[in-house]
Amino acid sequence: MATLIVMPRLSPTMEEGVLAKWTKKEGDKIAPGDIIAEVETDKANMDFPLEDEGVLLRQLVKAGDTVRLGGPVGILGEAGEDISALLAEAAQAAGGAKAAAVPAPVAAPAPVAAPAPVAAPAPTGRVIxxxxxxxxxxxxxxxxxxxxxxxxxxxxxxxxxxKAMAQAPAAPAQTAASVQVAAAPAVAVSAQLFAGDEPVALPMIRRTAAKRLVEAKQTVPHFYLTSDAGVDALWQFREQLNASAQAAGGEKISVNDLVLKALARALRVVPSANMAISPDGQTAIKHQRVDISVAVALNEGEGLITPVVRNADSKSLGALAREVRELAARGREKKLRPDEYTGGTFSLTNLGMYGIREFFAIINPPEPGILAVGRVEKRPVVVEKDGKDELRIERRMTLTLSCDHRVIDGALGARLLSEVVRGLEHPMLLVL
Amino acid sequence: MPRLSFREALNQAMSEEMERDPNIFLMGEEVGHYQGAYKVSQGMLQRFGEKRVIDTPIAECGFVGIGVGAAMVGMRPIIELMTWNFSLVAIDQILNNAAKIRQMSGGQLSVPMVIRGPGGAAHQLGAQHSNSFEATYCNTPGLKVVMPSTPADAKGLLKSAIRDADPVVFIEAELLYSEQGEVPDGEFLIPLGKGDIKRAGTDCTIVAYSKMVGLALEAAKVLEKEGISIEVVDPRTLRPLDDELIFQSVRKTNRCVIVQEATPHSSFGGEIAYRVQRECFDDLDAPIERVASEDVPVPYALNLESIVLPDVARVVAAVKRTLYLQ
Structure with a gap:
């Protein structure tokens, strides 16, 4: 009995996926667990495995097509089976609704896995x-x-x-494939097109980011605190560390690794700032863990991803450096698992390597804040010595903390930032 | 607390206010020597004299107009219409003069007057004397419109209406005049624009005003026996409308039935339904229902009239539709 293969939920937040590549051809035998395709979700490229066995009778979408969650992508059945009824049914159910550039008639029932919590008739269109x-x-x-x-x-x-909630108390997000196909949002560009302009389809990851960033900037009451850290000592400390690391074949420590450690330490010292707030601002969670989301730029135009370094406060600098490197590399290849880029408690972003002196970052809710790190540079500073001012050249960096005012007040934010600065100015604190 | 009839409560409100402020006078057909067509002004001529309780000829356009003019020069007239059916011959004075003078004079003039009297259907008054005109007056910016449902509300709201700086259309239900209820003594005011929960409940909100509040409460009793808990919201003032009170209730019950005696087309219930769907869209579990008179002139024949006017059975049925119980 042939069934439709539908777009599964491969990331907790995906609403649609791009079928990046078929790894099975029409006519291929499928065993349970076989990967039939690669899917570009809103976060990463994921393998698409099937639970059932049979033959891939038909690919309903081409590589590169966008398919709504639950939208059919193919037909699985026995070799030589008549699938015309299924195709016709799909076509009829689909009506005019078509995902962007989905060639074959789509839409229709038959989930691949996981039975519905409540027995339901096959959905055919709009939900009333x-x-x-x-x-x-x-x-x-x-x-x-x-x-x-x-x-x-x-x-x-x-x-x-x-009734449904009573029967399926916690419907997990992962339970499979829902079953409706709606028209995928076409590339709607409201700006006027002049000669030479062309509309561009955004990658999933950027579409998701666009939605979340607008929501974050509009609903989270941001305020910003900026402070400088004198990092001559840190600079020396890092050179010593790296000389030792090189000799021992260990991981090179970057300035960003040190700031990551300083932030993690500060959050441990100021636990009141380590909280997550509900969207309505009525409840909050106080974290025991310090899991830092580290912003990693993907290729230009592809957006960014924020892998999470778990328990960053309790890891050694070497371990942090290794982990950040490894997560960033897999992030750039879009090979991160959902649990590797969700559930952070605070964020870190660094544009120092691009020569940026300071900037103001957007918070990633429900996290209460994000630390934006500028470049290390030599600056003239006035220091007082024996009652006299004198000018000195010092390595300094500027740090800007974006705070969600619902969780972090000015005084609390200032304390957190000053602890970060303290860690950077007294680097021995980072190895204690 | 003393128990008074609805008409005694109105009488008390007017008398107390006239004692308080010599600029207030009562004018209308039969308000003086006949002691009021519905005995609302019983004893007031004897108490305040002919200068302040003035009988008029049958000339609504004239005496409503006199009221507007008197208000413009600083008096505070209470104009009694024998019934709101007769307001039609004075409607230009109400809609075009009373309602608009403040705006058209750039705020130099105001019209602090109350126009009051019985409205709506009673028993077998025939089509011309059974009109419900609240939608017409609510549709006119510059007017306030009040329709009380209990003796206490009648007193508190009429006192506020008399003290208000703008024209207030005060519509009393003829069949409520003999209703008894507890009425606070003396200085008791209910602000215009403030509604009241007449019964608290959880399953469905009934919005009703004037005489229909009683119908809603009766329906609630019937439904209670079937385990259905009804909240009855009485806005009391239709313009300005305490819609937030209605929204709060609907957000709790997720269902809304509006009961009005007026005919349905372009009626006040439609305005409530508009606002509720606009502000409580994601809270609604069923379409908003409205119980109204049938869309015909009210018949004189008793059997036909009782079919046309809203009754308890229709309210109960509407509530059950919102609960998907039929």
Missing amino acids: ASPLARRLADDSGVDIRRIAGSGPGGRVVKRDIE
């Missing part, structure tokens, strides 16, 4: 539901398309969602 039911479904993670509505005309109403 009360506005409240939609909101409750969204809030609770229940897939409204899988719920049989008890209202007139099958309308899904509050009691249906409550």
